[in-house]
Amino acid sequence: MYVVLTRSSNGFGALRLDDAGTAVSPVEPIDEAELPAWVGRVERERPRWVWDDTTRWYPALLAAGVRVERCVDLRLSHQLLRGSTLTAASALANAPRGPWDTATPMAEKPQTHGALFDFDDEPAADAPTDPLAEFLLQRDAAATSAQPGRIGLLLAAESAGALIACEMKFAGLPWHVDVHERLLAGLLGDRPRGAERPAKLELLLERMRTALGTADVNPDSPAELLKALRRSGLQVASTRSWELKEISHPVIEPLLEYKKLSRLQTANGWNWLDTWIADGRFRPDYVPGGTATGRWGASGGGALQLPKQIRGAVIADPGWKLVVADAAQLEPRILTALSADRAMAEAGRGDLYEGIVASGAVKTRAEAKVAMLGAMYGATAGDGGRLMPALTRAFPRAIAVVEAAARVGERGEIVTTRLGRSSPPPGEAWRELQEEASVQGASEALQRAARGQSRSWGRFTRNFIVQGTAAEWALCWMAGLRGRLWDLRGGQFANRPHLVFFLHDEVIVHTPADLADQVVEQLNAAAAEAGRLIFGEMPVRFPITTAVVDDYGQAK
Structure with a gap:
């Protein structure tokens, strides 16, 4: 009905x-x-x-x-x-x-x-x-x-x-303001007044000024920071952390630490606490289907980006536990199932990356991870591009699926996930450039730009089918888990085990402590059920890593 x-x-x-x-x-x-x-x-x-x-x-x-x-x-x-x-x-x-x-x-x-x-x-x-x-x-x-x-x-x-x-x-996600404030004090110093910098940021700023030999340093403005670094003789193109790490200079260590702590203060500092935590709970607005691939978004509060430094403030209620679970190596396993690649399924009977090493395709687990990321995101250079030929020989069916999706995208066409979510078409500007570059007599520069644009959209569609199907799996996992949790105990919603957090392939369940072991069982059962719902009886495992903890910071 x-x-x-x-x-x-x-x-x-x-x-x-x-x-x-x-x-x-x-x-x-x-x-x-x-x-x-x-x-x-x-x-x-x-x-x-x-x-x-x-x-x-x-x-x-x-x-x-x-x-x-x-x-x-x-x-x-x-x-x-x-x-x-x-x-x-x-x-x-x-x-x-x-x-x-x-x-x-x-x-x-x-x-x-x-x-x-x-x-x-x-x-x-x-x-x-x-x-x-x-x-x-x-x-x-x-x-x-x-x-x-x-x-x-x-x-x-x-x-x-x-x-x-x-x-x-x-x-709501149970949140202890006092613990959060202690964590901030340990990392940043006491709560500043008004627009002042926290004490530890001021100390780092003084070290930067000493290292550069100038008081004219503003690390909060990328443009002004870039000028200060260049005036000191550092040849930098940007202030991105990955580029700064390549430079050997006394200013780099305090600058990188400043950037990390400044991000924490801005994203999850005292103002965040005042704005988002009420009655001991963090209650963001989640947005299902918030991205093209079906991944969730969040409206305010940075719910999908809770840094490790503050996770210790997420503490279960007295007599309750947090069960933190994540799907191990989800996207590579989704690709395995999408392609029905039996060799990769066999490699994934345990740790998938170790299985890829055992297949002889690569030498180390780190290389296996880089190779799989390269396959799913379209690496053509670096270690990802270097390892692709060997990965293709070992797992031709899996690689053929993402390569085919990339070719579809390069033509400006649409790909579709396992259950039916389709990628958006490229915009009008994309099509106009492709048409201009295809005209006889088009300049080499225009043709290069069109080829680059085409490859970029191909990388999007290549990843879309994997990431989008992974989002479908996660939805089925949570939907099945939701019903299973409800059946574990009677009473009002707040007295039963319930989901309190979700991030792509990770969930947190808040549960009465005496039901924690049963929650772990249901998490694993729901994961296996999600795989069968989407892929039938394919021999692909979707293992779940779980931790029963008192606070989120203990989980990893």
Whole structure:
């Protein structure tokens, strides 16, 4: 059963549909104040809720103590179906652009407060107005696609991700302000006043001035820093850390340390604490499908970039544990499964990189890692380019997959992940340059520029199929884990094990301590299940590394 939730000037309504998408009763009007309780009652029937945007509906339900198992997020699903090569012939894909193409997630809009459900008083210009019509269009697009099973799984996983993102914000990542402040004091010194630099940054600045023999040094301005370095006779093209590390001079060590600590102060210093931590929790807005490949983004707070220096402030509640888990060597294993390369699957029975060494393709584990990164990101020079021929001979099917994807991109065409997310086409400027360079008599410089541009887009599509499919695997992993965690214990959401953090191939579960071992079991079981869902019975392992800790800093 599906239940479509709608909002109009007359209030809220719900329409029940059978599995074929046919209405089985008239629209049921629902008072806003009664909606959470009504949803809670209907949830016992295990429907799939259909709504325009999970971030519009679900936070208020969670706040009222209502957790839903399944949904269809029409905004996210529309984006997938609109761009997928699997649904290119559908009415939805070929319709003129409309409100669903410009809808903005609520996480990225200025928030208002007052109503239980956070809608504008009047429908916004980009707000979809007919979720039922859109839902039926989406069902038709998926059912008539080239791979209904795959695109259906992707839509379900993407919508589950939207639920998880809301739940992670609602639960929050447990954060101890006092511990964070102690960590900052140890690294930077006491909290400065106003615009002053922390004490340790001032000490590093004094060392830089002494090393350069001048007081005219501003390390916070790349342009001014570059001038100061050049005035002192250092031939540097930029102030990037990797370039500075190549220089032997007394100023380099304090300068690199200054840059590292300055980044910490800016990204996760005292101002970050004041802004983002409330009631002992960090609650960022996660943005599922925030990138072209399907990887998540975050709206504010730097949720996807928590540096190691402050992870010790992420501490489990009393009587609870953090289970930190990451999928080992995920993208190379995804490539193995995509290509059905039996030799690489055999190499990955244990540590994949050690297996590549054992195959004779490379001599060391470090070389194996560099070679695989080169294959997935298109290295043509350096160690990655040097190792590619041997890797190709050892694992021809795997390398053929990414090489084929690169050629497609170089032609300006589209590639598609395992479940059906397609890459965006290159922009108009890209096509114009290619056309200009193909005209008879075009200059050699123009042709070189076009070839470089073409290869660059080929590197994007080469990586897209691997990174995008890895994002699909991670969604299926989390979706399966979410259900498994819910079944471990009864009671309210906050009393059960629950996800509190996600970063590409790593998750953190906050769990009662007595359930930690069971959470580890479910993490591994969900990973194996995700592999079977996407790739069938391919002999490719997706091992999970787990750590049961009191604070995040202990995990690695």
